[in-house]
Amino acid sequence: MIELKNTVKNFDSYTALDGVSLKIDKGTAFGLLGSNGAGKSTILRLISGIYSPESGEVLIDGEKVFDNTDAKQKVFFINDETVQFGAFTLKKLKNYYKNYYTNFSDEIFETLLKKTGLPLDKKINTFSKGMKRQAIVIIGLACRTDYLLLDEAFDGLDPTMRIIVKKMLVDAMLDRKLTTIISSHNLKEINEVCDTAALIHNGKIVFCRDIDDVKGSVHKIQVVFNKNEDGSVPSYTKEDFAQEGIEILHYEQSQSICFIIAKGDIDAIKASLLTKRPMLTEVIPLTLEEIFIYELEVLGYDSSDNIGE
């Protein structure tokens, strides 16, 4: 299990992580969501022992990870840059990592190599960006660590290769309960691969839950109101619904139709809406991306405002 306890990480005067606490159970496919500069990569670097926290603890299976070879043996980190050993061949790169990771499996490496069709004896700097990414992913998987950390994992991969890489990850998770932590802006992929996700904003955790729970807790409801007796369209504000005990993330009304993004139990929300005597109430499924956008909107990270600027 990976644990971050009240972790603070500063970069000079800038606080990248502000008292983050997080628990990631073994076998979890964990997605890290967040805006640019939110602190996702910082969390990954803390977990992989690259950074040391200013305060708090980062533990892997109960052991502090920074400067701890035993703990670091259990983690393989793939950063958002392409592999750096350009002068190496894939074979040499494999041997390089094989020395460090005692559980390295040649068998897995060979299997994955066949799937990707990467050349073994060509120098890595002749590879495309996507090929480099595949190369490091198959090495990461072949290292058979307990935890695999991927920063912007699917960058540079073509759609077919994305599917192959995803499948490789999922197979590893199923086969040996690999814990995968993926940070990505591509929420669709997080949605597809991960079962748990955390949203980080300005160095703080906004939420950390099972993705299905996340989806189940935020709802997009389309409501059509009856006209008033004088024929006018009733006009409501966000606050009118908040008074009913509904936690509104987003509210938008056009004529008699309004869209509400609300958090909470859907039946309770529906019941609260009944006080406004709607003509029609319909729950529309939300994508993870929409949840991400609306959650951050509440925290002041509004795309429309930014565009307006």
Next chain:
Amino acid sequence: MTAATTSENKKKGFFSVRFRSKFSEDMKLFVTNIVFQLLCLPVFAGILIWETHLQNKQLFDRIDSVPFAVIASIAFILSLGMGFVIPMVNFRYLYNKSLVDMNYSLPLNNRQRFFADYSSGLITYVVPFLIGGIVALIVLLIGSCCVEMGYVMDYIYDMVRIFFIMIIGLILLYTISVFAITFAGSTFEALFSIAAVNVMIPLFIYITWGNIVSAAHFGLTESSVTKNYTFFTTSPIGVLGFFITYLDDYYMPHSYISSGAVYDLTEYTFMDSMYFNFIIRSLIFIAVIIAITFLLYKHRKAEDVSKPYVYKAFYYIIMSAAVYSIVTIMKMTAIKSGLIAALIISGIIWFVMEVIRRRGFKRFWTAIISFAAASAAVIGIIKVIELTDGLGRAKYIPSSLLVSDVEIEIWGYDMADNAVILHDKKIIDDAIRLNREIIDRHFEPDKYSYVLSDYRLSDDDRLYSETKEKNYDLDIADIRMIYYTKGGSAIVRQYKVPSEMLTDISCDIYTDKEFAENKTKEIYYNSLRREGDPIDYLDESHADYCNFEFRDKLDVSKSIELSVEEGKELTEAIRRDYTAMTAEEFKNAEFYSYIGDIIINSACHESLRFMDEHNIAYQKTGSELLDEIDTYSSPVTVSPAREYVFPLMYFKNYNYTNDFSYNEPSDYDNYTNECIKLDSVFNLRLYRGRSYIHYGKKKHFEFANTDAVETLLEAATPVVTGEKVLAEVQIGSITLFITDRTGNDVMIEKARDSIKIVDNKTGEEYDPDLYY
């Protein structure tokens, strides 16, 4: 217990894993370095063989080896450059975010990663040099089978020692480079810092010592730097300094042996201890730098990858040292506006570097403040050094308990031309006592009173022109004392003193057991000869006989040949004589002759017995001495009533002899001071640097009363050990003394009255007094 052991093994294993993978990355650099090294020392070895071959064939004008020497020199420079390249490549990940991620996320701790990277780089850098050295040695050995290498092959052991000095230099260069890389923030900063640290460390030491000497020049000399382990062992430039000094002081005396010159055994003995001291101190310094570097590395955060100068303190130390050096150097020029010029130059350099470091003008006001602070600190340090008389160094003499050896070198009146290094406590105490007195005379002048002469130094005409009334002699001896402490420091002091102050220490040295042992060995080894071979041999097994040079008081020499056994017996007898002789006996003994540069006197009982048994004449009568004088080419004068004088300013004002004297007042001011009238003089050698009248072929000397002159020559001696001198007898360039003993004044007058100058053509006689 088992789990802990497994974990420990794993940790050790990861170091070797990292080391192997890093070394594998360095392989191309390793091969490149081997190529450079194979083009370096082995080529030099080949050149040595070829040159020896040409010499053997007496083909001195051949220059075939020059192109190869150029290639070897270029290869050597390139291989030195690898001392920058290898660490830059090995630690380049510190300046690249992706590489930091990849390296820091590996299952290694900081210690394993640092030491594996450091070691693999070091091996990449040093092992090719070792290989080059071994190949060079093999080339020399193979070459010696084909070419007669003579004495060159006797020095293989010395070459190996010199080779280790070079290895220390390489390790130091590499380690300092890693150190600079660790505190810098980018490749440019690292390259700048490597160069700056390598230059600034020796420059700072040298400049600081310059400031101290400038502030307190009483007895301090800049040559202290060249005997300074701190200077030698803290930078590659310092090691180069040691390398040159070592070759000069150690290797060269060896080569003198082959040319038949004096073999200085005392220096040979000392250089052995200096060598190991140097090696140990250098290794300690390297270990300290590695420890500091590791601490910096350990505390350097992965996220510091894009920061300019991760440890800014080191940047400011380098820049402040640069300002310090510029200000001091400008001060040395003694230009009135030097300080302002120095600050302007420093300011320009400071601000340019700040713009580069800050990547622009961000918060540039802090750069102005930091420069002002650095300048104030530099001026403050220089002022403190000035106000504290060079941090009190001029007054400092180490306690005799701390001193292991003392090196004494006296110019003009010493027992030999070379410095002697002794560790007898008595000699150390003598040196410290003498030094204390000299310092006291400067810093506590009220304790001493002097009888002043009416002689003025500025009155040059009166110095050597002798008159009936009074003859003046400027009696100034130079003494350098180097205290080698048990901690390995070398504390150098150099003074000008009247010769009489050297009497006690010189007599104690001369009768010191260790000195006698070394000096007699020296005479013995220098006497060894082989039939039909002009080259001297140190190894007595090669020698067929001994050849000793006996010199009388008129410097007329005679070679005495003895068998090797007899030679050994004679030098052993001299050793025993001097070991048994007290300083008082040495002072009171009658001078007979010199063997080499050692005095044979009436207290050398065993030596005299040996010489009597072997019919070796060691003492000449007045008549024999007179016969040796060619009165047509050598003037013979007697100058009575000499007044020996010493400039008081050497006690009161300045007392050092080097050129590092930018604050020194003009010579005129110095030399118009008073002179002290001296009661006695000290002299052991034949020459005293007198000028003498040369008559060419026009006149010659004749003696009306040869008995009087013979008596005078018998009484005259080159050796005066702190006695009053009544007259000097000048025979050509030789100066002999007539000391103040009963009847000598009458003898002087008789001899003077009998000396005449006669014109060669006309036979006209002149009074020699006219020429005094």
